[in-house]
Amino acid sequence: MKITRPKPMTASKSEALTGNVRIPGDKSISHRALMFGALAKGETMVSGLLEAGDVFSTAEALRSMGVRLSNQDGLWRIHGGNGLGEPANIIDMGNSGTSTRLLAGMIAGYDITATLTGDASLIKRPMARIMTPLTEMGATFMSRSGSRLPMSMRGSSSLRGIEYRLPVASAQVKSCILLAGLNASGSTTVIEDTPTRDHTETMLCGFGVEVTTETLGDGAQAITLKGGQMLKGCAIDVPGDPSTAAFPTIAALMVPGSELVLPHITMNPRRNGLYVTLLEMGADIKMEHERLEGGEPIADLRIRYNGPLKGITVPPERIASMIDEVPALAMVCACANGTSHLTNLGELRVKESDRLKMVADGLVACGVKLEMGEESLTIHGTGKAPKGGATIQTALDHRIAMSFLCLGFASEAPVTIDDISPVMTSFPSFVETMTGLGAQLAASDEVALDPDGLFLKQTAQ
Secondary structure (H helix, E strand, O other): OOOOOOOOOOEOOOOOOOOOOOOOOHHHHHHHHHHHHOEEEEEEEEEEOOOOHHHHHHHHHHHHOOOOOEEOOOEEEEEEEEOOOOOOOEEEEOOOOOHHHHHHHHHHHOOOOEEEEOOOOOHHHHHHHHHHHHHOOOOEEEOOOOOOOEEEOOOOOOOOOOEEEEEOOOOOHHHHHHHHHHOOOOOEEEEEOOOOOOOHHHHHOOOOOOEEEEEOOOOOOOEEOOOOOOOOOOEEEEEHHHHHHHHHHHHHHOOOOEEEEEEEEEEEEEEEEEHEEEEEEEEEEEEEEEEEOOOEEEEEEEOOOOOOOOOOOOOHHHHHHOOHHHHHHHHHHHOEEEEEEOOOOOHHHHHHOHHHHHHHHHHHOOOEEEEEOOOOEEEEEEEOOEEEEEOOOOOOHHHHHHHHHHHHOOOOOOOEEEEOHHHHHHHOOOOOOOOHHOOOOEEOEEEEEOOOOOOEEEEEO
């Protein structure tokens, strides 16, 4: 078994962050571009794809099932339309929950058997939320206890379309069911009480699939597609990821004198909840050169520091549009003037880590006063950056790692994370990007292992 040593990293109080930097491609759109291209007849060309661990997991999984993909100087070509073949080996999805859940929806429509597994973080994440609807459609599963990976599944060329109301707000589950519905008889409808990111519906339309969205009497949305529709290859330019852009954005809003320009970021209204919230807190964020590209609203972001922001109560219905950015927002709330209340955070508990607990524990270690509920977080900001001086467990969670490093750029004492390695899954150029803007980052001393394999504290100062 290969042992990978942790790579601790320390962020220190920084001078003004300045510059113009292109953010890596949107992770959600990148996954879907590869998957839909694999299903589409003809060639799909993708530029701007996020070339990072999670998306590579998707690419390798598709290759293992016979899909031809190539990459030359950042231009990806996918030759699809031939279906999926049975993989010869277990498919390792790494750290990517999106890859796992969407790929299961694709596999469900073919007479093949596949076994999916992942890293120490992914095998803890719940899969019953996709196994239940896919079983109803005709796929079969065998998994580890608690409906967790490793998971073996047998697809079926005789899937049945269903109507399914999501018990949790999840774009991954919605997308999984819709992908299965492409190869199912009749129509498949997914009803969501809280609208989630709609990249799947938007991109399917771009591939020539007819998808309808209807608002029901109770305010829920019903997304429907008919099975048997053919996807047609197309060209896609992946915009910058707003979840990734969150980190230089919050850093600029916490470090005095900062001014950044982040061009070509998707401002999809199902993804921009963080930016709406920051504006309500008083942030100086300008959305310039707004335009539509491939159905996605795009803008260049100009972010300026303009003093401490004010505390906020985030509307609970907005959380679905910013669930991945809550850890980043929590750092800003810790520096804000006044108390911030965040609720409806249950989904944070089943991400790459229990993000709610990880954020709360890390902030307390940095000197922030807060209260954590089962699905809520109340943060008492003082109008200035916290003392810092802590070493943060990341539990292999890339967003926890980047959030606390950004806090370290503003805090009085340095903040250390136990391992920078997980950042490779979504923002491999994070260190290069942030230091290029003026942030103070340095490799740190090794940290000690606790009996369960978590990194707890620095062994040297």
